[in-house]
Amino acid sequence: MLPDNSKSHTRRKFINKVSAVTLGSMLFGSYANARQDKKREVMNTKRTAGKLGIALVGLGKYSGGQLAPALQETEHCFLAGIVTGTPEKAKDWKSKYDIPDGNIYNYENFASIKDNPAIDIIYVVLPNALHAEYVIKAAAAGKHVICEKPMAINVEECDRMIDACKKTGVMLSIGYRLHFEPHTQEMIRLSKDKVVGKVKKIIAKDGMSKVEGWRLNKALAGGGPLMDVGIYCVQGACYVSGMDPIAVKAKEGPKTKPEMFRDIEQSLSWEMEFPDGTIAACESSYAEDMNLLHVDAEKGWFELSPAYSYRGITGKTSEGKIDLPGVTQQAGQMDDFAMAIKDKRATPVPGEMGRRDLKILMAIYKAMDSGQRVEIS
Numbered sequence: 001m002l003p004d005n006s007k008s009h010t011r012r013k014f015i016n017k018v019s020a021v022t023l024g025s026m027l028f029g030s031y032a033n034a035r036q037d038k039k040r041e042v043m044n045t046k047r048t049a050g051k052l053g054i055a056l057v058g059l060g061k062y063s064g065g066q067l068a069p070a071l072q073e074t075e076h077c078f079l080a081g082i083v084t085g086t087p088e089k090a091k092d093w094k095s096k097y098d099i100p101d102g103n104i105y106n107y108e109n110f111a112s113i114k115d116n117p118a119i120d121i122i123y124v125v126l127p128n129a130l131h132a133e134y135v136i137k138a139a140a141a142g143k144h145v146i147c148e149k150p151m152a153i154n155v156e157e158c159d160r161m162i163d164a165c166k167k168t169g170v171m172l173s174i175g176y177r178l179h180f181e182p183h184t185q186e187m188i189r190l191s192k193d194k195v196v197g198k199v200k201k202i203i204a205k206d207g208m209s210k211v212e213g214w215r216l217n218k219a220l221a222g223g224g225p226l227m228d229v230g231i232y233c234v235q236g237a238c239y240v241s242g243m244d245p246i247a248v249k250a251k252e253g254p255k256t257k258p259e260m261f262r263d264i265e266q267s268l269s270w271e272m273e274f275p276d277g278t279i280a281a282c283e284s285s286y287a288e289d290m291n292l293l294h295v296d297a298e299k300g301w302f303e304l305s306p307a308y309s310y311r312g313i314t315g316k317t318s319e320g321k322i323d324l325p326g327v328t329q330q331a332g333q334m335d336d337f338a339m340a341i342k343d344k345r346a347t348p349v350p351g352e353m354g355r356r357d358l359k360i361l362m363a364i365y366k367a368m369d370s371g372q373r374v375e376i377s
């Protein structure tokens with residue numbers, strides 16, 4: 001029988017052996033982790049080299065479903081940071097997109113983003129009534145800004161946003177993704193080059209039958225379908241005609257669900273009158289799915305249907321099909337803004353365009369409420 005001390009000696013040897021193995025694996029583990037971290041750092045540096053860092057503010061459907069995926073395709077900018085009021089989203093996005101803790105903000109500490117050189121651009125993707133506040137805060141932080149459509153809920157807010165950006169010398173752009181979409185660009189070319197003659201009439205319709213949340217709350221949305229999807233008809237009529245309207249007439253549609261649409265319209269139709277006499281007849285609705293941009297010209301017609309979707313935009317003319325590839329519009333839009341910043345050139349979708357559209361939207365509401373033709377100065 002072995003004396004007790006030799007028993008403990010054996011145990012000690014065993015423990016030492018185990019400790020050595022554990023320590024070895026711990027050391028190897030931390031070495032492997034360090035290598036992993038280094039590898040990730042190198043990959044990240046490669047992925048982000050020379051690109052501008054974008055922080056998305058508000059991680060809702062559009063940020064999560066469209067913008068973050070598009071930022072995996074961009075060549076001149078990347079998803080560097082997030083601003084969210086929901087801690088669980090911060091956790092999910094951090095692991096999904098490899099976002100460092102230092103680039104994760106909430107609405108309370110948002111102002112400290114000014115000290116973060118990794119963030120060059122702040123992209124405001126909040127409910128409409130919060131756009132002005134966060135664009136102005138982003139400008140004060142010295143960051144370039146992209147603001148989602150509609151730019152704000154009234155023209156006065158647009159003025160303050162534009163002024164704030166001018167004051168701190170940052171660029172302001174609106175999330176008008178369709179300007180970077182090939183079928184839309186072809187519609188603009190067909191009109192500008194008078195390929196089937198001069199444009200006589202435009203028909204634009206955009207509506208969706210399912211709506212929920214803040215979009216039904218006037219205080220947050222600023223209005224109903226006109227603010228949300230009708231704005232695409234306003235945009236379509238302006239980019240296809242190449243002009244700004246001089247007057248509008250409008251009529252509210254019936255409310256089939258008055259309890260849901262208490263202080264916003266459920267649907268409306270309106271007309272935009274352009275300086276050369278071209279008329280755009282438009283409709284927007286939260287009761288019906290619609291998606292059309294149709295142009296009648298002197299010798300033929302051209303149209304997109306759907307005209308405003310993220311994918312699957314399809315076009316034809318009186319001469320045949322418009323055969324063009326689909327693109328990730330948001331990637332083109334954000335890359336163009338990043339390049340505009342780098343090249344110190346203007347963005348094709350500036351704050352001033354967002355302001356023009358708010359002016360038109362407000363005139364449409366005035367025409368709808370008064371039943372009168374409203375001139376736009």
Ligand code: NDP
Nearest residue numbers: 058059060061062063084085086125126127128148149175
């Ligand atoms: P969601 O409701 O899906 O997301 C909005 C996010 O804003 C929320 O998830 C939340 O994010 C944050 N938020 C902060 N305060 C509030 C509040 N009081 N109420 C609700 N949300 C709040 O909206 P969308 O993503 O659909 O729309 C956001 C903006 O993007 C709108 O201006 C809309 O018009 C525009 N948009 C543009 C599109 C385009 O094609 N260009 C398409 C769709 C939308 P968090 O929890 O992270 O704080």
